[in-house]
Amino acid sequence: MRKIISIIVLVIIAAGFVFTFSQIPFGKDKINVAGYYIERGIKQTGAVNIVTSVVLNYRGFDTLGEVTVLFIAALGLGAVLFIERKLKEGIKDKEDKKRKASLILRTGSRILFPLILLFGAYIFIHGHLTPGGGFQGGAIIASGFLLMYLAFPRKSINKRTSNIIESVSGLVFVGIGLLGLVFSGYFLTNFLPKGVPNTLFSSGIIPIIYIAIGLKVGFELTGIIDDLLGRSR
Amino acid sequence: MSVIYNSMYYIASGGLILIGLYIVLVKTNLIKIVIGLNFIDTGINILLICIGYIRGKTAPIFSDPRIKSTSVVDPVPQALVLTAIVIGVAVLALALSIVIKVYEHNKTLNVTKIKGLKW
Amino acid sequence: MIFQLLLIFIMIILAIAASMFKDLVNAVVVSAAVSLIASILFYFLQAPDVAMAEAAIGAGLTTAIFIIAIRKTERYEK
Amino acid sequence: MVNPSLLIGIPLAFSFVVPLFGLISKKIEKYIPIVALLINTAISFILIPQVLKKSIVVSIGGWSPPFCINLVVGPLGIFLATLISGVSLLISIYAVAYIKKEPTEKYHMLFLLLVTGAIGIVLTGDIFNLFVFFEILCVSSYALVAYNKDKEGAEAAMKYLIQGSIGSGFILIGIALLYGIFGTLNMADIANKITLANPTFLFISMAFLLTGFGVEAAVFPLNAWLPDAHSSAPSSISAILSGIAIKTGVYGIARMIYTIFNAEGILTFVAFLGLITLLIGEMSAFKQNDIKRLLAYSSIGQIGLVIFALGIATSLGVFAGLFQIVSHALAKALLFLAAGYMIYKVGSKSITSLNGLGKKMPLTSFAFTIGAFSLIGLPPFAGFISKFLIVYAAIQVKKPIFLAFIAIALIATVIEASYFFKIVQNLFFKESKNLKNITETSGYIVIPIIILTISIIVIGIHPQLITGLLKEAASELLGRGGYIAWVLGGS
Numbered sequence: 006m007r008k009i010i011s012i013i014v015l016v017i018i019a020a021g022f023v024f025t026f027s028q029i030p031f032g033k034d035k036i037n038v039a040g041y042y043i044e045r046g047i048k049q050t051g052a053v054n055i056v057t058s059v060v061l062n063y064r065g066f067d068t069l070g071e072v073t074v075l076f077i078a079a080l081g082l083g084a085v086l087f088i089e090r091k092l093k094e095g096i097k098d099k100e101d102k103k104r105k106a107s108l109i110l111r112t113g114s115r116i117l118f119p120l121i122l123l124f125g126a127y128i129f130i131h132g133h134l135t136p137g138g139g140f141q142g143g144a145i146i147a148s149g150f151l152l153m154y155l156a157f158p159r160k161s162i163n164k165r166t167s168n169i170i171e172s173v174s175g176l177v178f179v180g181i182g183l184l185g186l187v188f189s190g191y192f193l194t195n196f197l198p199k200g201v202p203n204t205l206f207s208s209g210i211i212p213i214i215y216i217a218i219g220l221k222v223g224f225e226l227t228g229i230i231d232d233l234l235g236r237s238r
Numbered sequence: 239m240s241v242i243y244n245s246m247y248y249i250a251s252g253g254l255i256l257i258g259l260y261i262v263l264v265k266t267n268l269i270k271i272v273i274g275l276n277f278i279d280t281g282i283n284i285l286l287i288c289i290g291y292i293r294g295k296t297a298p299i300f301s302d303p304r305i306k307s308t309s310v311v312d313p314v315p316q317a318l319v320l321t322a323i324v325i326g327v328a329v330l331a332l333a334l335s336i337v338i339k340v341y342e343h344n345k346t347l348n349v350t351k352i353k354g355l356k357w
Numbered sequence: 358m359i360f361q362l363l364l365i366f367i368m369i370i371l372a373i374a375a376s377m378f379k380d381l382v383n384a385v386v387v388s389a390a391v392s393l394i395a396s397i398l399f400y401f402l403q404a405p406d407v408a409m410a411e412a413a414i415g416a417g418l419t420t421a422i423f424i425i426a427i428r429k430t431e432r433y434e435k
Numbered sequence: 436m437v438n439p440s441l442l443i444g445i446p447l448a449f450s451f452v453v454p455l456f457g458l459i460s461k462k463i464e465k466y467i468p469i470v471a472l473l474i475n476t477a478i479s480f481i482l483i484p485q486v487l488k489k490s491i492v493v494s495i496g497g498w499s500p501p502f503c504i505n506l507v508v509g510p511l512g513i514f515l516a517t518l519i520s521g522v523s524l525l526i527s528i529y530a531v532a533y534i535k536k537e538p539t540e541k542y543h544m545l546f547l548l549l550v551t552g553a554i555g556i557v558l559t560g561d562i563f564n565l566f567v568f569f570e571i572l573c574v575s576s577y578a579l580v581a582y583n584k585d586k587e588g589a590e591a592a593m594k595y596l597i598q599g600s601i602g603s604g605f606i607l608i609g610i611a612l613l614y615g616i617f618g619t620l621n622m623a624d625i626a627n628k629i630t631l632a633n634p635t636f637l638f639i640s641m642a643f644l645l646t647g648f649g650v651e652a653a654v655f656p657l658n659a660w661l662p663d664a665h666s667s668a669p670s671s672i673s674a675i676l677s678g679i680a681i682k683t684g685v686y687g688i689a690r691m692i693y694t695i696f697n698a699e700g701i702l703t704f705v706a707f708l709g710l711i712t713l714l715i716g717e718m719s720a721f722k723q724n725d726i727k728r729l730l731a732y733s734s735i736g737q738i739g740l741v742i743f744a745l746g747i748a749t750s751l752g753v754f755a756g757l758f759q760i761v762s763h764a765l766a767k768a769l770l771f772l773a774a775g776y777m778i779y780k781v782g783s784k785s786i787t788s789l790n791g792l793g794k795k796m797p798l799t800s801f802a803f804t805i806g807a808f809s810l811i812g813l814p815p816f817a818g819f820i821s822k823f824l825i826v827y828a829a830i831q832v833k834k835p836i837f838l839a840f841i842a843i844a845l846i847a848t849v850i851e852a853s854y855f856f857k858i859v860q861n862l863f864f865k866e867s868k869n870l871k872n873i874t875e876t877s878g879y880i881v882i883p884i885i886i887l888t889i890s891i892i893v894i895g896i897h898p899q900l901i902t903g904l905l906k907e908a909a910s911e912l913l914g915r916g917g918y919i920a921w922v923l924g925g926s
Contacts, residue, residue, distance in 0.1 A: 007263070007268050008352070010322070011259075011264050012260075012329060013530040014259075014263070015263075015327040017302070018255075018256065018259065019252065019256055021639045021642070022248075023252075024635065024639060025251065025612050025636055025639050026245075028615075028616065028632075028636045029289060029612070029615035029616065030244070031243075031247060031248065031288060032243075032244065032291055032292060032293035033292065033293075033294075033655070035289075035615070035618055036312050036618060037617065037618025037619050038314065038501055038502060038619045038620070038624075039290075039617055039618065040619075043298060043307050043310055044307050044329040045243055046313075050690070053299060053301050054298070054299045054300075054301070055298035055299065055301040055310070056298055056299070056311040056316045056320070056404075056406045057406075058282065058315045059313050059314055059316075059317040060317045060320055060321075062496055063496060063498065063502065063503050063504075064317055064563075065504075065557075066496070066504040067317075067318075067321050067496040067504065067566055068321065068565050069447070070321075070564065070567035070568060070570075071320075071324050071325055071567060072324075072576055073551070074324070074567070074570050074571055075240070075325075075326045075328045075569055076330035076548075077328070077332075077571065077578065078329065078331050078543060078574055078578075080541050080544055080545055080548075080578065081335070081541075081545060081574065081575065081577065081581075082335040082578075083538065083541055083576060084538055084542065084578055084581075084582055085335045085582070085584065085589075085592075086335050086338065086339070087338060087537060087538050087541075088399045089586070090668065092876055098552065113414065116297045128409075129258065130468070135299070135301065135668050135835060136297070136299060136405035136408075140320060140410050140414070141406070141410050141413050141414075143477055144410070144413035144417065144418055145321055145413055145415045148413065148417050148421075151418070151421050165458075168454045169454065169455065170452075171454070172451050172452065172454045172455050173455075175340075175451035176448065176451045176452065176686045177447045179444060179447055180448075182440075182444060183444060183448070184361050185443075185496075185497075186299045186440065186444075189497060190438075191493070191494055191495065191497035192438070192440035192493070192495055192585075193495050195497075203300075203301060203303075222324070223263070226327075226418055227398065229331045230418075230421065230422065233331070233422060233425045233426065233429070234425060243358060244810050245396070246361065246362055246365050247365070249365065249369075250365040250368060250369065250398065252389070252404040253369045253372070254368070254372055254395075255604075255608070257369070257372045257373060257376060257418070258372075259601070260376065260439075261375075262374045262597065262601060265376065266434075267434040267435075268380070268425070268593065269381050269383070269384075269385075269426065269427060269430065270376070270384065270434060271384060271597060273375060273376075273384055273385065273388050273416065273421075274376070275600050275601075275604075276392075277372055277375075277388065277391065278413075278604045279604065280392060280395050280411075280415065281408070282604060282607050282611065283399075283411070283607055284395060284398060285608070285755075286607075286611045286614075287399055287404050287407060287448060289611060289614060289615040290404075291384065291403060291404075295403065296403055297404065298403075301411075309394075310403075311402075311403045312618075314620070315611075315614065316404045316406055316407050316585070318563055318610075319399075319407045319410075319804050320406060320407060320410055321567065321668070322607060323407070323410050323414055323415060324414065325567070325570050325574075326418055327415070327422075328416050329570070329574060329577075329600055330386045330410075330419060330422065331422055332577055332578060332596070333593075333596050333597075334423065334425075334426040334428075335426075336577070336592050336593050337426060337430065337593065338429045339581060339589040340586060340589045341429070341430040341588060342588055343590075344586070345433060346431075346432055347434075347492060352405075352407065352590060353590075354586070354587060354591060354594070354663060355590050355593060355594055356628075
């Protein structure tokens with residue numbers, strides 16, 4: 006019964022898709038608002054990666070919201086999986102004795118971990134020049150930590166430090182927005198000098214925000230993994 | 239041929255969305271349902287990127303000075319998809335944590351056996 | 358173009374396969390493959406930023422989170 | 436002039452600050468939401484007279500619309516933002532004493548972020564930004580529903596999450612389709628160009644968007660999640676979900692229908708759906724034994740009434756619908772807070788266990804009674820005016836179908852009255868069993884209950900306090916040309 010109703014619903018939606026997609030020609034030039042960004046993006050924001058300038062400047066408010074959603078998810082996950090301290094100790098001891106990673110994994114990840122962190126940092130610092138940015142770099146940093154979690158089942162990041170980093174980098178983002186309000190009357194304005202495009206120190210607030218996002222996303226995703234594993238103290 | 243070319247990405251995105259919806263509506267395992275939600279997200283992302291694609295144009299990154307402003311694809315959908323991907327992974331992580339909590343209380347992932355989840 | 362068509366075909370097949378597997382780990386691995394193919398498609402559609410995000414987040418971290426969740430619950434669909 | 440972006444920036448910044456304060460002292464963090472929302476309420480009250488003179492459009496990032504995200508602070512936006520800030524301020528005062536379960540600092544942060552999402556939804560002028568704030572609201576409410584970490588909470592949150600994610604997926608599909616045709620995301624810009632597109636295409640994309648918002652607004656048949664989620668969340672969260680969160684779904688529906696798509700053709704259908712929602716909600720509420728489930732079903736009914744009123748689509752009808760939003764937000768927040776306090780004292784959610792509490796907890800029981808009477812629509816409370824106006828507006832339309840609608844709505848009101856009278860009677864006139872050690876304490880829990888009671892009575896007696904703002908808000912919804920002109924400048 007449930008299957009039949011679901012399939013009827015799906016057929017209706019599929020019909021809707023067929024009609025609507027046929028109205029949107031694939032591969033045709035239908036740029037409207039985006040033309041403005043492409044033409045003036047470099048001059049107005051100093052970032053040669055137009056996607057970055059859209060993400061952080063023209064639509065920076067969305068990005069603030071998106072960082073907030075990830076923050077909420079990390080918080081919510083911590084709240085849902087929160088275990089009272091006493092219970093936690095008992096569970097920990099039982100689980101820890103069973104697991105020990107192989108020597109190759111441990112040595113390999115010790116070597117790889119700093120490289121992965123460096124790569125992630127490179128990705129988010131160069132967000133305005135090359136493909137990539139805070140989210141991608143943050144995810145790479147988190148996967149570096151994931152590797153460490155696999156190699157060293159007993160270790161965990163310091164939850165206090167990572168919470169502080171999350172909070173401070175979130176505040177940096179909001180604070181830069183508020184500074185823009187102070188300096189030029191608009192929230193999240195690019196109020197710093199734009200510099201010469203295609204150099205590292207260019208495009209005003211964009212690299213600063215991307216560094217903050219990179220750290221925040223990296224530590225939030227690590228915190229999510231940590232909470233799911235139920236390991237931190 | 240051009241019909242196939244023009245519609246294949248739409249088929250990919252629509253197909254993924256429909257398969258995801260099918261999994262969510264029909265399957266009874268909670269983790270499967272979350273996988274279905276993940277497929278819906280991926281499908282929508284492909285749809286958005288398709289909408290922004292313009293044939294024969296390159297990515298909107300002017301690191302090479304030879305790239306002209308008339309020869310790049312629409313950057314806005316890419317920015318939107320970046321947002322959507324991160325939102326998707328956030329919802330997914332929260333969903334899995336709630337799945338773990340439901341499992342702790344019921345010792346099953348089967349929706350039909352959990353009283354509060356029947357529909 | 359044939360290559361992209363093939364990728365899309367494989368992606369749809371894998372997505373259907375993910376709904377069939379009784380072993381959830383298989384389903385998750387297959388869905389990671391779907392994300393990976395999606396990220397290749399993003400690259401073909403001239404969206405390198407998105408391709409990178411999808412590969413790092415969609416195919417990498419999501420799979421890890423799923424595997425952890427499966428380890429905390431149960432592996433086989435009953 | 437105060438910049439309206441502070442309305443969103445302040446709760447967001449304060450929620451990021453909470454863990455830093457947690458380093459200094461664990462005791463401060465529960466007062467941070469109060470401070471943030473106090474500032475917010477003050478700002479929104481300062482903004483009201485300015486907005487009534489001239490609507491404020493601020494851009495985020497400094498470019499002119501439609502090239503960047505902008506906040507549109509019209510009468511409707513500021514009215515809802517004030518309501519949200521005020522009600523959530525009261526609820527945050529309640530939560531200081533009510534929330535004991537660890538981790539409390541995460542509760543307070545999630546609460547502030549939920550409020551941020553709700554304010555963002557009503558103020559933003561960009562459709563994708565609307566989606567992002569919608570996700571903020573939804574994701575934080577999923578987490579807060581599961582906050583108690585008990586069986587019911589986790590299951591309810593799971594159900595809510597699955598349905599809510601499908602809903603937000605549909606919203607995103609609708610946005611993608613609109614972007615594909617119009618190449619813009621600014622709501623005023625889309626509304627300006629809406630006549631250029633194929634009507635069937637528009638209908639399908641509107642269907643996707645309305646389904647998505649309908650899940651959050653709990654319109655029939657998308658309301659399966661609501662009774663579970665609202666009844667198993669902590670009571671302060673039930674209050675904000677019932678009082679505020681579902682209204683943002685209604686706002687989304689109204690904004691789509693009136694401003695963006697200008698879809699007059701489906702308004703009667705919307706009114707009809709609202710009416711079915713009303714009838715189903717009230718009939719299910721009648722059968723409940725659990726006080727919080729009863730209130731949750733009653734919320735479904737009341738939201739159906741709001742949607743019915745918005746579907747009437749005369750200026751009086753929309754005005755009455757907005758008035759109903761105010762009176763329901765106040766009354767339902769009050770009922771959930773009072774019921775939560777009683778449940779907290781008695782230790783059971785069943786209606787019969789509340790028998791005779793009127794003597795032990797006179798103030799809370801009295802407040803509960805006032806809230807119930809206001810919901811039923813008895814004079815001189817706020818609910819009377821809104822219900823009366825809805826019926827009057829429906830009669831004025833002079834279509835026979837609306838007369839039939841009114842008959843059904845009155846039947847629903849009778850059902851509603853019967854179950855609320857039953858509870859009130861049990862509260863005051865039944866003998867109490869084993870309720871010996873229950874006393875009322877003064878303090879953080881009682882303050883918001885008293886303020887909400889007083890405001891229901893004051894608005895009931897002096898409706899002219901808010902009618903000016905509401906009239907402007909109703910004309911904003913009905914006059915879409917004005918909205919487009921504010922944002923894009925000229926016409």
